[in-house]
Amino acid sequence: MNKIIQKHLDESKKSDTLYKKENELLEDRINTDYENLQRRKEELAKAESIDLSRRDGEYVEKLRKENKDYLTRAKKSGIFLVKDFKGKVPYFAKNIILAAGLSGDGKSTTCANIAYRDILQNKKVLVITNEEIASDVYNRVTSLIKGWAYREHENFTEQQHAIFDDYIDKLSHRLTVIDDSYNDSVGQTSTIEGMEAMLESLLKSDEKFDVIIIDYYQNIDRSTKNPGLSPWQVQEQFAKRLDKFKNVYEAPIVVLAQLTDVGAENKPFKDRIEGRKIIYNVCTCALEVMAERENLRTAWKVRKSRWSEAVGQTIMTGFNKGLYVDYTPEFQASALALKESKERQKMLKLNEIEVEGGA
């Protein structure tokens, strides 16, 4: 065949492939936009068809039943972490508890502590994490049980590795962890589609959880369907979806979130939440977590509480080998003694260095 003809054929094949790809992209974009349009239309139609005069027996009966169920659940409210939170944090279904702190103030520790306390109380716990891999969450809980610090992973012995392995099995009886690469699909817990699909499957599933922990809010920041969405748009969509979900799922939801310290002194709590602040509107209780490592304690300031007068109150918990414990006078005394002993050791070391330097 003539070289020129061959060249033309090659180019035409190339443009044909490109054309197909371009068409595929266009089709995907149009379909996504169309789905969004349909959804908006449905929402609008629902909003427009609202019947405020509805007072039929079935509707009132449904409301009464919902109310009764809710109050029963409230009466059986679980205890968030330790006893001092009782009556301050509504730890029962239809509540979203937002626990927010600065980076390093203990989001993952809080997640492990809630899981630890709840599985010991015969509850089934679901951790949805985009911060860690699933095995890290299990290992953190195991470390709480064993009193190990979960850092410097390279220093763990073979024996410790075996214990971690054994406890993944033991803990999994009551603790389920879904991470970002669950089902080998990256984005399970960091994309709006992954999270929405998960909430949907939770509603359909026969397996019911008593507590759901989401670690953490700001990492839900992208969309696979609409890559153009900004993180705040994704977070807004998620917060709205979660708000609806909490009304129908039979478990409290704990959302861990990050605060920013930029200009913190002049900003109210809501404005210090990184990313879209709407999560504050949908939560029924908001706690600011402030770790005070030197004093072996954590301060939990109640920033919002829909059901109690606890707003503005600070609850203290002791910090014992990674575990949040009651901040009892005994704990305070032992923490003080430990702090003083550490300071003495530090002084001794400094003296030794000075003596060596002088010699």
Place this chain on the structure above:
Amino acid sequence: MTKKIADKYKQIAFLNRVMLIPEMLAEMGGQITEQGLNELLAFLNPENKPKINYYLLKIIEKHNSKLSHIEEVEEKKEVEEVFSVAEDEEIEYDEKYMDFLGIKDPDNPWD
């Protein structure tokens, strides 16, 4: 007077009336009935000047939140009563599972 100017006067008069409402309400002790709120809602119209709608919305929002606040306080009281009733209850730990995990004391699991 052209129609345009007449409309403008009408809108200004309307705006004055709307702005008077808060003062009237204050004289009445800040009370507004649900029916009153619905009447205000009926005034809302996309064809109004944005400023008029703005004031209307402000009034509605303010008084609507007052109404819903009353409902919320009642609801809050009821829920608060029930969910703090068991305040002194001890946490019930599952001893069987604790044994399975090798834990004696949940506050000192490593001992």
